[in-house]
Amino acid sequence: MKLTSFLTGAAMALGLATSALAQDITKVGFIYVGPIGDGGWTYEHDKGRLAVEEAFGDKVETVYQESVPEGADASRAITQMALQGADLIFTTSFGYMDATVGVASKFPDVKFEHATGYKTAPNVSVYSARFYEGRAVQGHIAGKMTETNIIGYIASFPIPEVIRGINSAYIHAKRVNPDVQFKVIWAYTWFNPAKEADAATALIEQGADVILQHTDSTAPQAAAEKAENVITFGQASDMSEYAPHPRVSSIIDNWAPYYIARTQAVMDGSWESVNTWDGIREGMVGIGEITDAVPADVKAEALAMKDAMAAGEYHPFTGPLKKQDGSDWLAEGEVADDGTLAGMNFYVEGLEGDIPQ
Amino acid sequence: MLKLEKRPQPSRSWTYLTPLLAVVITMIVGGALFSLMGNNPVEVIRTIFWDPLFGEFAFYYRPQMLVKGAPLILIAIGLSLGFRAGIWNIGAEGQYIIGAITGAAVGLAFYPMESWIIFPLMVLAGALGGWAWAMIPAILKTRFGTNEILVSLMLVYVAEQLLAKMALGALKNPDGFGFPGSRNFQQYPSGHNAEIIAGSGMHWGVVAAFIAVIFAYVLLNRHILGYHIRLTGQAPRAARFAGVRPTRLILFCLGASGALAGLAGMFEVSGPAGQINIDFNVGYGFTAIIVAFLGRLHPVGILLAGLLMALTYIGGEIAQSNLGLPAAAIQMFQGMLLFFLLAVDLLTNYRIRLAKAEAA
């Protein structure tokens, strides 16, 4: 990139100019993949942004851009924020990975934080959440509560994060209910309410009385509500408008503590490139209120599991576990390493069907 | 009361004045809207139209206009040929996707070999891919009389599924830890559609867009095929008497627009976007339809319309992040600009007269 030196020079010139003007104000930028009104993924990131404003008041200025497509448009949006004097930029979708790293190389003085990716640089951190911990709790409740022994799962795309979620939920459902069967529909979308509603309906019609979802709209909740004897879990957001039934609990993405901590680090000058993968313990993954639709003993077990994970005493992927083809994966007591989990591309033993390739 | 009277010839002066008029009206109405939403209208309008061109960071935004405008222009030029002849390819988005897939596939097949021949082969593959995808509606139309609007549109959804399949399967980066998405061409010099002059935004796709504009201009004004296209659009019966063979024309128009859309996809994936991904396509194929009509289906008009669309995109993005305007407000503003551009075109082709009351 020969553009580098040119842009860097310009950026530095500008950096000097703005820092002279507004010495105490830290500017934090956010790049969103969807509209803030999606009620799920982007909505929660924006709540994190508002929390940053709340925490620092006048000392911080936040800017954002929503519905930024991945690819060339992302590069431009990120560059633009850096040019306009942002000190810290959060790029909140996996598809922004290469764009973030590319732009970061041109603005060495700006700090970048990329969500759910794996490429770091001296001024690029990555962060993600261990959603599979929440899935373990879901799986436990689902296994206990299903009467048809069929659990429907609306998956988005066959990527490691989603596969991890299916495995984690399945392991914990199977542990409390050996007869349980998972039916997975790959919706090939993160967000398409009509399609999600159809998928949920199809699963319910085939006997599922628990619906787990890895897509972001509340459409499956509504479908379950219509069907009456079906329970669901909120995804990304609490979806509490469907509590106490069908939504009996939820996984909540809580980015606020991380965003506040990282902004603070930039203010203090203590920011360093890190690779963060936080879970229930750090508060990045939250378990939404378990409603009274869940029997008290099941609720107590679920909360105990949550506490064990929060205390670091229990890992959802603890052996003995086998892969779907029957080969050994984890020995008795062995815990999966983060590398395998990050790139997970196989089902565990007992799940039916193939992962689309 | 007002009465419209058709001009014998489209007015030359109005042809040039109407776009300006439309922009001015949009600024006024849009400004009123923004001030209703609690923004300073002057500041918003300046951010959208002025800052990308002459603002503090124009050195970065001006090249970006080429990057954003080139695929729009390239696709719109191809579409305009068919539109002139009454052949409706609505599925350029699909051809764009397939061109990107085939172009990228050829490039990735050679990875990590370095050779000057790879990029030209990718260009060829991209054009062929788009062409082949457009041949499906073309052949169905010529063989069975199937409506090309529907087939080309449906094939967009099919192409999107193929794209997801490729990003998750065959073209997935083997070093990507199982994440979706192909290797990045920006890190593969032989397959990278790099800027020809650094910092200028000029990549090969921009060059191709300019060539396409010139080529289309010559074709339409100097070549018998261009004459046939225009004749078929204006007077289909006369065209048949003049010896135009509809089948060949359909194959040519759909093929050309498909190949250009495929090229646009290939240049995008190997350059600015860098990789095949699930959400690689961002609607250039649909926006290009608007660009084609805004440019009055004229090559030079399309060039200008493409750049104007790019300007509003980039200016809109700046307004979003600097002024905190929601993306929806920008989208609405763009819609308004299009409405006014289309509406004022009336003045080019018609005269507005005050008619006597009894005549009505």
Add this chain to the structure above:
Amino acid sequence: MDLSSINPTLLLASLLVAATPILIAAIGELVAERSGVLNLGVEGMMITGAICGFIIAVETGSPLLGFIAAAIGGALLSMLFALLTLFALANQVASGLALTLFGLGVSALMGQGYVGIKPPPTPKLDIPLLSDLPFFGPVLFSHDLMVYFGIALVAAVWAMLKYTRAGLILRAVGENHDAAHALGYKVVRVRLMAIGFGGACAGLGGAYISLVRVPQWTEGMTAGAGWIALALVVFASWKAGRVLLGAWLFGGITVLQLNLQAAGVAIPVEYLSMSPYLITILVLVIMSSDRSRAPASLGRIFHASG
């Protein structure tokens, strides 16, 4: 793989629901196109109807008022299109696309305070005896009223086009606007009404998604349903009855492919997801031996120069 887990009764019942929004939007667009107007703004009108209906239903607590508001909202937006194409004589294809862009923006702005709210439920038909019939009950007699309204609308449009004088005038305007004008028909007025009808139907279709099918409000929630509705009109070769068939076919395959997936059929997911589109193309090719064609004046600008 366990095909027995697919319940044909429930499949047919959900087919009717899945087909309803595209059916209503498509029948409106069919009327507009029969009058010679190609309005590509269906997606924009649908999403505008979706939010108008949602807001009114939430504020008043009445789904019925919501649907009425949705029809009005869609019709109002379509009047913008009418203004452009009928009075400013602008190109219809470009105007329709601009309308979609505008509608997506407007709806997102309007809906900013309505994310994450549940609308009041739309009541379902529950006829004591009929709804309890073993097969026909769930399939035919246990839906919300809009499902029946959609089918009735198709029948009404079919009868109107075929048997009434209004239908005759509409078709005349669509086939040859100059001749219709010469015969003294008000071409612009007819088209204005047809566009408005199309807009109202699109709005209803959109509201069905936001009030019944999903039901919630999110930006861009129609997710391409408007384009499918447009395709259905072409698919139906501008015949009302075939719109019904097309919508059921498309809705049916959409629902069926999800059911096949859930049943674990060993067909790759991508191919199942493509299937509604591919089968639509295939059926269209088979039907293209039928020589019925588009209204002759479709997409052409009318200006009474006389």
